[in-house]
Amino acid sequence: MPELPEVEFVARELNRIVGGQKIATAELLRARLAPDSQIPDFGGLLDRAKINFVHRRGKNILFDLDNRRTLLTHLRMSGRFMLLNGQADDPKFTHAVLHFVDGSRLVFQDQRHFGLMKVIETARLDLDPSIAKLAPEPFSEDFGPEYLREQLARSGRSLKEFLLDQTKVCGLGNIYASEAMFRAGISPKRKARNVPGVRIERLHRCIVDVLAEALAEVSGRTPNPAAIGEGVYGDGASGDWRVYEREGGPCRTCSAPIRRIKQGQRSTYYCPKCQR
Ligand SMILES: [Zn+2]
CATH class of the missing domain: 1.10.8.50 (Helicase, Ruva Protein; domain 3)
Structure with a gap:
């Protein structure tokens, strides 16, 4: 299971490779990955949004979007992201896909099915149960x-x-x-x-x-x-x-x-x- 340093690394990588990308369409392929969303809603909340940047709070990876929403992802046991080009097939256990306007796509793959995605209004991010109760970040001054x-x-x-x-x-x-x-x-x-x-x-x-x-x-x-x-x-x-x-x-x-x-x-x- 990835721990905080690994999640920080993944968030930095995502920020580097998809920060600034515009989503054309978003597909949810396994409903239970995002239990708060109906499958058609998932696309509706994310389609046409630009990813401003990717950051992290605790072990939650946060895609900050330009439509005032944030896509929260928790990798849990085995979730991982793959940036693929147009030709490559979706790998086995693909549970969600962000298709970008440039033809590339970001695949969320999760062999063990414990991963989680959620779309949250960015203004309410700190109030979300996934975030609200977390202790201060270990590298912050609040954790002294x-x-x-x-x-x-x-x-x-x-x-x-x-x-x-x-x-x-x-x-x-x-x-x-x-x-x-x-x-x-x-x-x-x-x-x-x-x-x-x-x-x-x-x-x-x-x-x-x-x-x-x-x-x-x-x-x-x-x-x-x-x-x-x-x-x-x-x-x-x-x-x-x-x-x-x-x-x-x-x-x-x-x-x-x-x-x-x-x-x-x-x-x-x-x-x-x-x-x-
Ligand atoms: Zn000893």
Whole structure:
């Protein structure tokens, strides 16, 4: 599943290759991709609109249109975009297509059918349930150590579950949560409100660093407009995790075996010696 750095990369790529493009017609091929729209409406909301730019909030990719609407897309497990020319056939699992006036088209393909699209009035974007409850962006000034301190103090859940809650911390998925807790030296089992005050600043820095390093790594890849983001999804994005998917392997700091536990049905990896 793409996490925030991968989604940021995809949004930047889309902005580069379809920013400024004008949509001739939009086709919804799988109704459940956009449950809020009737199939004929989908085209009506998007046809003839120009894409001003593409940006992101949380893991939502946002196509800002010149008709005062925004097309929101969530990739979920396997959704991806492909910019194709007139001749190429639609690939299998094509669920939506934006046909551009220049003859090219942007295909949304989703093998596992969890992706989501929604057309929203841009003026009401921040009020949409997909956006409204999200925590501040991790690279923004609003996400500072003080913010983190306040949120931790209010939570009786484990630190791991706290970090995955996008209304508390935006952008950490299963991989980067484990990595950030390892770097901060804090046990994933510790209750959020019991994280010692003196370690919160460090935890904050580790969260931002883990995400920034992943983004830098992903950004170094060669873009392919016909397979946007290919090779950046899933567990292989870095392949050099300190704890993630390293159960039984030696901790790189103390050599103790890395442990795996289940928290909220998801695996957490940690070093029982380095993380307290
Ligand atoms: Zn260790």
